[in-house]
Amino acid sequence: MKAKLILENGNVFEGEAFGYIEETVGEVVFNTGMTGYQEILTDPSYYGQMVVMTYPLIGNYGVNLEDIESSCPKVKALIVREWASKPSNWRCEMGLEGYLKEMKVMGLAGIDTRALTKILRNHGTMKGIILAEDAPVEEIQRKLKIFHNDDAVQKVTTKETYRIEGAGKHIAVIDFGIKENILRSLRKRNCRLTIFPADIEAEQILKVNPDGIFLSNGPGDPKILVKTIETIKQLIGKKPILGICLGHQLLALSLGGDTERLKFGHRGCNHPVKDLINNRVYITSQNHGYVVNKNSLPENVIITHINLNDNTIEGMKHRDLPIFSVQFHPEASPGPQDTAHIFDTFMKSLEGGFKCQEIIA
Numbered sequence: 356m357k358a359k360l361i362l363e364n365g366n367v368f369e370g371e372a373f374g375y376i377e378e379t380v381g382e383v384v385f386n387t388g389m390t391g392y393q394e395i396l397t398d399p400s401y402y403g404q405m406v407v408m409t410y411p412l413i414g415n416y417g418v419n420l421e422d423i424e425s426s427c428p429k430v431k432a433l434i435v436r437e438w439a440s441k442p443s444n445w446r447c448e449m450g451l452e453g454y455l456k457e458m459k460v461m462g463l464a465g466i467d468t469r470a471l472t473k474i475l476r477n478h479g480t481m482k483g484i485i486l487a488e489d490a491p492v493e494e495i496q497r498k499l500k501i502f503h504n505d506d507a508v509q510k511v512t513t514k515e516t517y518r519i520e521g522a523g524k525h526i527a528v529i530d531f532g533i534k535e536n537i538l539r540s541l542r543k544r545n546c547r548l549t550i551f552p553a554d555i556e557a558e559q560i561l562k563v564n565p566d567g568i569f570l571s572n573g574p575g576d577p578k579i580l581v582k583t584i585e586t587i588k589q590l591i592g593k594k595p596i597l598g599i600c601l602g603h604q605l606l607a608l609s610l611g612g613d614t615e616r617l618k619f620g621h622r623g624c625n626h627p628v629k630d631l632i633n634n635r636v637y638i639t640s641q642n643h644g645y646v647v648n649k650n651s652l653p654e655n656v657i658i659t660h661i662n663l664n665d666n667t668i669e670g671m672k673h674r675d676l677p678i679f680s681v682q683f684h685p686e687a688s689p690g691p692q693d694t695a696h697i698f699d700t701f702m703k704s705l706e707g708g709f710k711c712q713e714i715i716a
């Protein structure tokens with residue numbers, strides 16, 4: 356069935372619908388990863404977004420029931436040049452189209468994803484609507500206008516506090532839409548986890564007396580989460596803290612810094628990041644549309660990492676406290692595992708007697 360994507364600026368892309376067919380509105384973003392579509396579909400940070408894959412053939416290794424980052428897809432739509440109808444891989448359990456159908460996710464194929472990506476790069480991220488049937492222009496404009504993603508974190512956070520047992524350090528995790536591989540990465544390091552919903556109070560976290568606090572990734576604009584920023588402010592100085600992506604942005608806001616929207620974001624598995632402390636470059640996995648403003652950080656916060664494509668902030672740490680965070684994804688999934696040591700550094704910071712130098716090592 357024919358379908359089209361209409362962007363906020365009026366550009367129209369005609370293609371072929373696949374997967375679940377339904378009119379859908381969202382923020383259109385592009386991802387430059389060659390693989391990892393399953394992890395991307397199910398990463399809760401994409402909630403409310405339509406993802407354009409720049410790699411031209413998607414779905415060739417099919418879908419399995421393991422490589423998921425949350426229980427079901429969170430994207431509004433998957434936009435591709437071509438999808439593979441005959442997947443081949445020993446782990447493949449079903450094809451991409453069947454999966455999208457079952458999970459009720461709209462797919463749009465046959466799109467000139469290069470041209471679309473160029474538009475998004477030049478114009479900046481925009482909202483879009485995918486329609487299988489024609490509709491009056493005013494109606495389309497109205498639907499685009501009223502779409503917002505402000506309640507995204509509430510939609511993807513855990514409803515209840517839950518625990519995952521482990522013999523090692525006890526970590527209080529605030530779940531803003533956490534990726535499974537972050538939980539796996541902490542479990543691999545023997546952590547005992549208490550996972551809290553996003554709107555938890557600082558007091559309730561401190562009551563379980565954790566060894567450290569982890570602030571997760573998640574969708575949307577960090578500045579909307581006013582209550583959370585207050586909660587984190589109350590936790591600063593009490594326990595070691597690690598933040599990843601949204602967690603990093605929230606930490607920066609809580610420390611007195613500011614965040615801003617990037618023109619078109621960083622999404623993919625190939626983003627070069629420089630560790631300014633060790634003078635090393637890592638290839639990182641990324642998925643974010645906001646960033647910590649460079650000149651906003653207070654004196655007691657040190658920038659530890661920068662993105663080599665656009666020099667934006669990719670990591671920071673507190674000068675005196677065991678608190679640090681990264682904008683990229685050390686848990687990968689999908690992507691390179693070059694920066695998995697960030698989790699080990701966190702474990703080290705829980706040992707007490709924290710000094711700035713130890714974080715650097």
Ligand SMILES: NC(=O)CC[C@H](N)C(=O)O
Nearest residue numbers: 572573575600601644645
């Ligand atoms: N992966 C994330 O945590 C994304 C953070 C935030 N929602 C952003 O887009 O910048």
